[in-house]
Amino acid sequence: MIIVVGSYNVDVILKVNKIPEIGETVxxxxxxxxxxxxxxxxxxxxxRLGSHVKIIVAVGDDKHGTDAIEFWKSENIDVSKVKVKSGINTGTAYIFVDKKGRNIIVVNRGANYYLSEDDLNNSLEGDILLMQLEIRESVVKKAAKEFNGIKILNPAPANLKDTEILSLVDIITPNEIEFKELVNTDDFEYGLNLLLKKVKKAVIVTLGERGALLATRDGKKVLIPAPKVNVIDETGAGDVFNAALSVYLEKGYDLETAVEYANKVAALSVTKIGALGPKLDEVVRFLEEIDKA
Structure with a gap:
């Protein structure tokens, strides 16, 4: 089982010709x-990729929260540990996407901020724990401390204050911007080594259309390319990558192979609008097309 401790937002997506500058109206x-x-x-x-998933998340006691729970049920997700926070609005994200598929995102955390350490009690049994930073760091830290399987941290957003969290996770998966924010240096190699010393096993830096760089504490460093696709919307590509990485690790694939598959699934995801990943049958067809090419 994959346990996801994280956030839920209603996404309001605005397609624009260009991302607005400060003071500009588009x-x-x-x-x-x-x-x-x-x-x-x-x-x-x-x-959607076939794993059994339990989500630990907070929503408000509003229509958005009710809709979210029904949505997860329709996606075959275990909602037994979803927390409904009384008198609180469900989180919301405002996403601007330009004609090249690039985006900027502003998040109002809402109920996400009220997910508590106590909400994790008797909830953390599984094979993979997948976490992000749209919830309070204290909750992430407790989850990482108490979980016994493989622990993956997607450090987004990357304004991590409690760096002890890094020592509790096996794998960290920043994109290039998050990587630079975490290491606070323009020297990529120095920053990579700095981060490798803090996590237990590996750093995976996602690089968009260039794929992902995998570096492990035992000395492996490899750039794993992504297939070329027609980009429609990059929103959620990192989320799809992390989901696919977790799924293939749960299936027993080695880390490098799991990253290869995660790159391919994420590449497929940017060929359509929205932040949610493709379904398994779509992935199977896409992989077959790649093999034939």
Whole structure:
């Protein structure tokens, strides 16, 4: 089982010709309202790939929270540990996506901020623990301390204050921006070695269309490419990558092979609008097409 401890947001997606500059007003061409939040995105994407997933998340006692729970049920996710916070609004994210698929995101955490350490009690039995940083660090820390399987931290957003959390996780998966924020240096090799000394097993830096760099504490360092695709929307690609990485590790694949598959699933995800990953049958067809090419 994959346990996801994280966030849920209602995603308000605005398609624009260009991302606005400070003080600039732009016109949105299209508007989408959908399910989001890094925890939810990763849980749904992992479930769609065939894993048994339990989500530990907080929602408000509003319509958005009710809709979220029904949505997870429809995606075959265990919602027994979802926490409904009385008098609190469900989290919301506002996402601007330009014609090249690039995005900027502003998040109102809402109920996500009220997920507590006590909410984790008797909830952390599984094979893979997948965490992000859209919830309080104290909750992430407790989950990482108490879980006995493989622990993956997707450090997004990367304003990590309690760096002891790094020593509790096996694998950390920043993108390039998050990586630089975590190590606070422009020297990539120095930063990579710095981060490797803090985590238990490996650092995976996701590089968008260039794939991902895998570095392990035992000395492996390899750039794993991603297939070339027609990018429509990059929103959620990192979430899909982390979900797929967790799924293939749960299946027993070695880390390098799991990253290869995660790259491919994430590449497929950016060929359509939205932050949720593809379903297993879509992935199977995509992998077959890649093998034939």
């Amino acid at each position: 016109i949105a061409d299209e508007l989408y309202i959908t399910h989001g939040g890094k925890g939810s995105n990763q849980a749904v994407s992992a479930s």
